[in-house]
Amino acid sequence: ETGVTQSPTHLIKTRGQQVTLRCSSQSGHNTVSWYQQALGQGPQFIFQYYREEENGRGNFPPRFSGLQFPNYSSELNVNALELDDSALYLCASSSLWRDRRYNEQFFGPGTRLTVL
């Protein structure tokens, strides 16, 4: 069973740039969720993708966008980067059952983004 993978591991950008982070879900899972974790805080939900469509969104502006591909992998795109976007970005995969219940979420190792 392949675990959740993310790339890149580290990234440095300047304010105003755009960034794309990538995530491959665990085999057998059909949903991907993205979380932002600022230093010293718990992860915050950004959004979730199921069947290539957004399936729930947290309190993040539209410049945070995403995609899910037919193989269930996903991208997180952030436009017009701000200094406060510096954080650890975590991807999690899980399965959504027909009755809308979720099973356990498994996390990737994260991408550490620094915005200068």
Added chain:
Amino acid sequence: GIQVEQSPPDLILQEGANSTLRCNFSDSVNNLQWFHQNPWGQLINLFYIPSGTKQNGRLSATTVATERYSLLYISSSQTTDSGVYFCAGTSGSRLTFGEGTQLTVNP
């Protein structure tokens, strides 16, 4: 959305001691998970425990869904148990995390 409160925020133990971490939820959750975050940021799954009690080695967890709380027990702690422990509950499509408990186990 739901609020998740973890206590204590910080805990310092001597190796071999036991500890209990608590997680309270403001509303019902569908699922509940406990994680250990290592120094590199990786969230490691400890328990998936919507209700009842589970044990895995020196760790065990209990969730009382009707009273909206969960407990994580660590027995005979080791220095490798150090790190941040998070609980998180699922409401709808999202996991909502607490602020974590920073555990330090001294030799």
